[in-house]
Amino acid sequence: MLKLVAFCLVFIPIVVIAIGKPNYAESTGSRIIGGKEASITEYPYQAAVEINEKFKCGGSIIARRWILTDATCLWQGYASPVKVRIGTSFLLEGGQVINVQGFARHSYYNSYTGDNDIALLLLEEPIPLSESAQIVRLPDNGNATLDGRMGTLTAWGATTKLGSMSSVLRAVDVPVVNLDVCKETYNDSNWRVSDRMLCAGPWEGGKGMGDGDGGGPFVVDSVLVGIASWSSRDRAEPEHPGVYTDVGAFRDWITENTGI
Incomplete structure (x- = not known):
């Protein structure tokens, strides 16, 4: 209960906030390149x-209201x-739409570097x-050693570098890249x-995130x-893996704000 009260005290309403547009490697516009159509199930x-x-x-979805x-x-x-649609494979169609009551964005989020690129939405x-x-399932607290492990990114992003958004959910499997190498x-x-970041993508390129994939889940062994964050301007290019927010690095922050 104390954690919930603390969250409410710092919780910010969804209003217009005038801050600079991010100028780092074109985030929240990532597209799944080299993936396949997937079912929401x-x-x-x-x-x-x-x-x-x-x-x-x-x-x-990390909890029934989060x-x-x-x-x-x-x-x-x-x-x-702001609304959230769940339970559908299709973009802007089907499933259930639930209003967002409010959101918490990390207080140290840097729109120019992409650091601390994480936010929580509380549903009505x-x-x-x-x-x-x-x-x-969420990871334990701390940075996990996942080098070389395969993970899955899912999103509705465009499937080619100049393409439009996909109308059907897509998935792509890519390996985690050593952080120092990245x-x-x-x-x-x-x-x-x-x-506080994690990198994933084949070294030869051709697969990974692009426009429309931002915020999407990257899952390893369930x-x-x-969280899909940013990538090189040329998208899925060789030797430039996609960059994700490392959820484990923010596990305490998630717990402090949600109790989860």
Whole structure:
């Protein structure tokens, strides 16, 4: 109860907040490249965040009233109602739509570097769990060693570099890349990979995130380990894996704000 009260005291309403647009490696616009169509029953934790009746970003069901997504999705704040659609494989169709009561964005989120790119959405009513709507398991606190492990990214992002959004949920399996190697990869760019991030993608490129995938879940062995955050401008290019928020690094923050 104390944690819930503390959360309410710092909880911010969904209003317009004038802050700078992120200028790092084009986040929350990632597209799944090299993936395949998927059914929501295979990935029932997948959620879609909608603003002004349009798709904004992906998210993950972590409790019946909580959705985990990226802070970039809400970087401006919105005067219009924010809603979450769950239980459907289709973009802006089917499933159940639930209003968002409010959100908590990480207080140290940096829109210019993409660091601490994590946010929580509190729903007005609990999600009715079913075959197509399930809670995903969260990792333990701390950075897990996942180098070389295969994980799955799911989203409705475009399937080619210049393509439109996919109308059907898609999934792609990509390996986790050693963090030090990933840091070195982006060392000559304007963006930096921090210890609170996780990288994944084949070294030869051709698979990974792109426009529309931001906020989407990256799952390894049924555990939500990453939130799609940003990628190189050329998307899924060789030697430039996608960059995710490391959920384990924010496990305490999630618990402090939700009690989960």
